[in-house]
Amino acid sequence: xxxxxxxxxxxxxxxxxxxxxxxxxxxxxxxxxxxxxxxxxxxxxxxxxxxxxxxxxxxxxxxxxxxxxxxxxxxxxxxxxxxxxxxxxxxxxxxxxxxxxxxxxxxxxxxxxxxxxxxxxxxxxxxxxxxxxxxxxxxxxxxxxxxxxxxxxxxxxxxxxxxxxxxxxxxxxxxxxxxxxxxxxxxxxxxxxxxxxxxxxxxxxxx
Amino acid sequence: xxxxxxxxxxxxxxxxxxxxxxxxxxxxxxxxxxxxxxxxxxxxxxxxxxxxxxxxxxxxxxxxxxxxxxxxxxxxxxxxxxxxxxxxxxxxxxxxxxxxxxxxxxxxxxxxxxxxxxxxxxxxxxxxxxxxxxxxxxxxxxxxxxxxxxxxxxxxxxxxxxxxxxxxxxxxxxxxxxxxxxxxxxxxxxxxxx
Numbered sequence: 001x002x003x004x005x006x007x008x009x010x011x012x013x014x015x016x017x018x019x020x021x022x023x024x025x026x027x028x029x030x031x032x033x034x035x036x037x038x039x040x041x042x043x044x045x046x047x048x049x050x051x052x053x054x055x056x057x058x059x060x061x062x063x064x065x066x067x068x069x070x071x072x073x074x075x076x077x078x079x080x081x082x083x084x085x086x087x088x089x090x091x092x093x094x095x096x097x098x099x100x101x102x103x104x105x106x107x108x109x110x111x112x113x114x115x116x117x118x119x120x121x122x123x124x125x126x127x128x129x130x131x132x133x134x135x136x137x138x139x140x141x142x143x144x145x146x147x148x149x150x151x152x153x154x155x156x157x158x159x160x161x162x163x164x165x166x167x168x169x170x171x172x173x174x175x176x177x178x179x180x181x182x183x184x185x186x187x188x189x190x191x192x193x194x195x196x197x198x199x200x201x202x203x204x205x206x207x
Numbered sequence: 208x209x210x211x212x213x214x215x216x217x218x219x220x221x222x223x224x225x226x227x228x229x230x231x232x233x234x235x236x237x238x239x240x241x242x243x244x245x246x247x248x249x250x251x252x253x254x255x256x257x258x259x260x261x262x263x264x265x266x267x268x269x270x271x272x273x274x275x276x277x278x279x280x281x282x283x284x285x286x287x288x289x290x291x292x293x294x295x296x297x298x299x300x301x302x303x304x305x306x307x308x309x310x311x312x313x314x315x316x317x318x319x320x321x322x323x324x325x326x327x328x329x330x331x332x333x334x335x336x337x338x339x340x341x342x343x344x345x346x347x348x349x350x351x352x353x354x355x356x357x358x359x360x361x362x363x364x365x366x367x368x369x370x371x372x373x374x375x376x377x378x379x380x381x382x383x384x385x386x387x388x389x390x391x392x393x394x395x396x397x398x399x400x401x
Contacts, residue, residue: 106329
């Protein structure tokens, strides 16, 4: 793999290997915490921290970890970082911690993180693993913020991240979007749009 | 917080359904609900491990982590307990009931990373449930999961023969079905006065 460039690897994580739309990994937090942009940013930030930490550790130790015990080792590494971010968020951002609820400890079983450890960090150098973690983390952040923005805007009529009013539209808020059904519908529509674009591109390439 | 067993059961099965309201265990839900047979296998395995995990994690949390002030190890010890239980269950089923093992076998390793299981045990610990309450919550959460899983797989089997636009086929279609199911479950909100 001589032709890997840093920017190429970074954008691959955002577009081609987007964790939610291409790999369909880590759906639970994507749907559960995206009732507002603020929660979406908090969740993606926590996931990015854990992903970065575990990718660095796994790629640094990749020659020391025996292949047969690698999965338990990955889980223990991930657990360590999850416990750190869990305690940090509980201490410094209590309201955010409260609204994210059990989804912070549940980062442990988020398939994105163990998936990257297994598929990427255990085979590549520390430098590229950092880039990969940042790319995948950014892809995750973008998706979460898009879904959060759609749901918050339509569900409450305004986007207010961290007490700062971004946009508001004069509509009657559709509470449906904040309820669980709205999350399923939003991701269904977004996935259909992504699929539509992919099919159209494939057709164009074929002709 | 004094929750009666009845309200815990209704909460676990309907009001706070793990799949449709709390969004726990969605990966397995989307992946395995294509046909009823595998959905039933997965549900049975999840129900079983959920009950075992509720019992084991309660004992560990109350008698080991809390008295020694080790609650910062909660997440890591729970995940190890679950992984251990899954291995144990796999071992026991293979030994005593090979036909059951053949039908459940492939789903068991998937359960370790199912967030519904870890979700139950963490919620039990956070809500300070007693032993009986934890056990009940585990059972009812598992039942709620199984119910939705079976409904969904039945719908998806029928929906397979529908003609839908190419872009909606597969996952988006499954999500639209889930939207309708979830809207039905939202009407259970307020069944239990808080």
